[in-house]
Amino acid sequence: MENSGIVERDGFSLGYSIEGEGIPLMVIGSAVYYRRLFSNTLKSGFRLIFIDHRGHVPSPAGQAGSDLDGLLDRVLDDVEAIREHLGLRDLIVAGHSGNAFLALEYARKYPAEVRKIVLLNTAPSNSSERQQQSIAxxxxxxxxxxxxxxxxxxxxxxxxxxxxxxxxxxxxxxxxxxxxxxxxxxxxxxxxEDVHTNMPVIDVLWGDAFARLNMLERLEGLDKPVFIGLGQYDYLIGPLTLWDGIEEKHDYVRKVVFDRSGHNPMLEEPERFEALLAEWIHSVPDRY
Incomplete structure (x- = not known):
């Protein structure tokens, strides 16, 4: 399997980078950015596949700001195209912050190849009401x-x-x-540094698509285990009480709060983050 490469989709050159060995764990977002957040220790136990979505690569010439209807579905189809290109099977899909919406929606749209879901440092919704709650x-x-x-x-x-x-x-x-x-x-x-931001795409995903989704509702009916990792000092997506009761409601969800972290526990508390995530991956059955 190639360590890095490009998958072309509708004129978007979506990059990927693969590091480590073991169970495949696909991180959706920017292949450049997220490689910097996860430590080499985690990469020694898992095959981490970092992939771009359209929000982190340039738009084709003449298409900037256009053809954004149905963008969320096309982004999810892009993820599936990358998975098929790499021949990945039975993988763990992960998303951090806004990209957690993409991870969950991908698992819902393409459940056959997903064994577990990792949602990191996200609020249940990106609605304006929730954003006001975070400011307060x-x-x-x-x-x-x-x-x-x-x-x-x-x-x-x-x-x-x-x-x-x-x-x-x-x-x-x-x-x-x-x-x-x-x-x-x-x-x-x-x-x-060197992380591309395609603002028309990001504005639609974060400002519209993610604002319309509520993960408290979208978690209903899953048959796969879900790991929700949160930071005690994450004021971007707080308060953490937004997730209260999620474990009691769904026995396939595990919520972990990192008490010396903000928005990036994989960077701020790498040893505890890696230990708890690995323990969950190895000990929890793939389906319920």
Missing amino acids: FFEADASEERKDKFQQDFALLPGDIEREPERRFAHMCIRMGAHSFYDYGYDATAMW
């Missing part, structure tokens, strides 16, 4: 020092966007560091 949570829960750091960083965002409007999503993520990391002084600039 930050205001009520964050320390004054964290709030001051956020105000300082966020004041720089308009200048970032004016300089590089095509990287608006990346700049926003960097300047939201006080919402994102246990160590609110962490500078995420290097994480986003």
Whole structure:
């Protein structure tokens, strides 16, 4: 199997990168970005397949901002095309943040090849109402020092966007560091280096498609185990109470909170993250 390559879909050049050996674990998002978040220790026990979706590659010439109707389904079909190209079977599918919606929807649309689902640092919905809940949570829960750091960083965002409007999503993520990391002084600039952001696609997925989905509803009726990993200091998708009762309602769901992490426990608490994820993968039956 190739370690890296490109799958062409409707003029989009979707990249993939494969690292490690073992059970295949496909991470949907940016193949460039997510390779940086997962440690070599995890790669020693699993075959990690990092794949792009259309939000992280350039649009074909003349198509930027057009042909976005039905985008979610086409993105899910892209994931399936990459899986078929690589000949993957019986895989674990993972998504982090907004990409968790893609992981769950892919497993629902193409259940035959998915054995387990990993949803990391996501809220059940990306609706405007939920976003307001997250802002209120930050205001009520964050320390004054964290709030001051956020105000300082966020004041720089308009200048970032004016300089590089095509990287608006990346700049926003960097300047939201006080919402994102246990160590609110962490500078995420290097994480986003060379990560393409296709803003018309991202705006439709995050602003419309994910706002219409509610994972509390979409988890109904699954026959596959689901791992939900959350960070105690993740103000981007909090409050964590949005997920209260999910394990009691569905015996195939395991929720884990990482108490010294924000939005990226695989980076902030790698040893605990790897141990708990590996234990769950190896100990929980593939279907219920």
